[in-house]
Amino acid sequence: MITAFEKDWPNGFDRDPGRFISVEYKNGQYIRWFFADDLDAGVKKEHKDSHGKETLPENKTIRDRFWNKIPTENRVTREEYEKKAVRKSKWAYKELIAFIAYVEKEGMNPYTINGSYAGAMGLCQFMPSNIPILAEDGNKDGSVNLFHHEDAIASIANYLKHYGWKPGISREEAGKVVYHYNHSSYYVEIVLKIIDKLKA
Secondary structure, X not given: OEEEEHHHOOOOHHHOXXXXXXXXXXXXXXXXXEOHHHOOOEEEEOOEOOOOOEOOOEEEEHHHHHXXXXXXXXXXXXXXXXXXXXXXXXXXXXXXXXXXXXXXXXXXXXXXXXXXXXXXXXXXXXXXXHHHXXXXXXXXXXXXXXXXXXXXXXXXXXXXXXXXXXXXXXXXXXXXXXXXXXXXXXXXXXXXXXXHXXXX
């Protein structure tokens, strides 16, 4: 895939959804992700004369407009992307089935539940497939509601314990456990610094 920043789009390009596969907000700018094999696709830029009358469009390609701005490490073939899409769709279907099972068991209205773009839900941001395995009824009311503080706290404690958290754990080991919960080294480091301050 290749990237193009919003400020660099040719006129009308952002209204052609067939040219990009996803959108990401990064460093204060929206980025469109394109297929590398679309580099030579034509992009029309309409021109108007001094009277505002449209003239013949100028044909430019993505390569013409963005080539010098494209990080080569972001390029993948369409075939590679489609394989990834198949894997992700199977994962998403599994999470959807788990979500439906959860709301049916707990008698919840699925249309009232807010979650992340990926489907993580509740105060502890559990993926639905984690709920039957790791979620806990912290307030002992007979149900698991991850939007209730008692249940969410007990659930995330059980999650961390499941991945190796225990009393006396080393800082390095703690980092590995937290990384299971959030695959961000920045997030892990912040959590570890908070632990250090609480111990001080």
